[in-house]
Amino acid sequence: MRDSPSGSSLVLTFLALLVLVGVSWGAAALGAGTGVALAIAAVKAGLIALVFMELYRADAVDRIIAAVAVLFVVLLCAGALADVALR
């Protein structure tokens, strides 16, 4: 198994998240659309998952569980949205 995150990588990740908060706020102020907002959120969540939750060094099983969960959340949203939006 790869090494646990170093102190500096934790700090850097946190700083990156703060920067992304600024980006989110700025994008909203500039009137960016929902897609942009959610995409930035996804990047933040990805950083949290990969670094803070240490998925970058986790067992294959744990990664698969996480990936499948995300996929199925998207699946439900997509199925319902494809109904309502395309009627």
Next chain:
Amino acid sequence: MSLRGIASFWSQPHGLRAWLATHDHKRIGMLYLGTVLAFLLLGGVFALVLRLSLVSPDNALVDAHSYDELFTHHGIVMVWLFMIPSIPSALGNFLVPLMIGARDVAFPRINLASYWVFVLGAIVVLAALIAGGVDTGWTFYAPYSTTTRTATTLAAVGVFVTGVSSILTGLNFIATIHTMRVKGMRWRDLPLFVWAIYGTSIILVLATPVLGLALLLVGADHAWGLGLFDPATGGDPVLFEHLFWFYSHPAVYIMILPAMGVVSEVVATFSHRRPSWYGAIVAATIGIALVGFLTWGHHMFVAGMSTFDVGMFGALSMLVAIFSAIKVFTWTATMYGGSITIATPILYVFTFIFLFVFGGMSGVAVATSSLDVHWHDTYFVVAHFHFIMVGGTMTGFLAALHYWFPKITGKMYSEAWAKLACAAVSVGFVLTFTPQFLLGNAGMPRRYATYPPQYQALHIVSTVGACLLALGMLVTLGYLVVAVARGRAAGPNPWRSRSFEWRSPSPPPPHNFDDPPVWTDGPYDYDERGAA
């Protein structure tokens, strides 16, 4: 391994507390078994009353509102208090550790908790049925479910609680299968029943929370006017259906995958043959578990969905049928060229395969959206899902009971009575549900208490079948109970199976194995001539 003088899990440790607070997966399985059988009986009584009332077109037996409550209660009890927990929680709990050489599941205390949470949920459901009843159908569709003046909220809470039990069960099985296999057992050495439970558990942990939310929202709307599906505020009742069916379609695979696992085991044992294409069955199992999540909209073809969704869900629904077909072909291929012993378990498997094929084909039929427009909400759909759930799961459950009865009790039942009951169940089933395909195709809607006289003949045939089916089930209960009390000793492996659970004594001792077993062969190590 010595067979004599080993205390069985039935008697050790002693006492009521030792049973109710047990950590032994075998005892927890038996607690579940007794409980789900009681609910099978209850759900069956509801069904029988329904069928009897439908003998006359103007339904002299029950009024319309009571009829609504009867089919709702039948559905809720059968789906959540019997079908979902039956094979996984009752038999899976008993068998999985034995099949992988473990002393217990990964989290025995969570296993116990799952049982008592299930009982709690069941009590709340029963309270709802008694205190006001529920008349929405087991599907709880808004806006009726949020406005009807019946015990909908209570029922929703009860089912929610049983859902928690489901998730705990699935979690336990996944952790167990990943981490508790005996040393040297690779994934490709797993018995197919264990694979089936694994696939089922994936669905349990991922689908059940969505049901939980859907019921939470309906309950909150019914009790406090949350209004998320209320057209008055811009809400959309069809969105409830999306949430509900996102769970409830995979739920039917929770019901069928374990039964298919049973079939795989019985076919291998009674053909005295390694399953053909083991890898294909495994792939089909996981395929069903995952692809089953992509098809929920086929319950909503006429609900007002976009044409895009109708088309997409229809096409995806066809995909799942492929995996089921692969399984039927591999079972058939396994039996072909095998040396088949005819006994009750394999007879139920023959029934399963026969009825499942028809049930599955009728599924493909209703998955064709243009045809479903005609059949939706008719008896055609009712026939389809009963062919799968009763003809499939119920028959699989009966096969399992008869197959593992000697392992669990150490006794053997009367084969003559068992064959008789199997005949009654099979013929009774066909008589009950085949006419319903015809009824539905001829336009008889489901959930109707009364009907025009031209449908009466088929309804009468269906009711006669239901009585025969009920008789067969009661006779089964009878001789099994008699066998527990007075059956002859069965020995550790009466079926001469090579599968791992047969290598412990019958019944097994509390800790399953004295030392971790060393299995140098696989669970299907039959020699070529079909001898064990």
Next chain:
Amino acid sequence: MNDDRRYRIAVWIVIASEALLFAGLFALYASYRSEHAAAFEAGVRADIQWIGGVNTLLLLASSFAIAWAIHQVRGGRPRAATWSLAAVIALGLGFLGLKLFEWSEHIADGIVPGIAYAGPDRGPGTSLFFTLYYGMTGLHAVHVVAGLLLVAWVLVRVRRGRIDRERHLALELVALYWHFVDAIWVFLWPMFYLMHG
């Protein structure tokens, strides 16, 4: 090792289940927003912006703090870890406090969930937005409370030396849950505060 694995798998499964619990609400939000875009955008504008932003910073900091606590424990510095965990709790309580304040402000304006909605904006979709707002932030808040109880539990164990450099699985698993709760909020923030069209 096997012990570690079975607990880890179990917690990831719990997290997956919880994600699917929220999924239905995300799906409702997406669907209703597509149907009532204007009402949703107005609703977003009506939410108290500074609270949304500060709450986001509080939770992200708390995720950092709990990850830092693990780092300290692995380095054999339990006192520093205890302080980090205390910070998680403080930040989490701050989050909840602001949430309650925000809700009370809304309620004072008549913005309540469900058909009892009596807020200033009317029209189809408006009450749906606020019902989803209460529903999702409420369900999230319940998870924050549960998470804080778990963090308090591991804090006590660190203080007592039951969690140390050699055995700290419980801390890692509680942290996983806490990060999940943070990740959910990362989506709720734009959905209810930023996406005003």
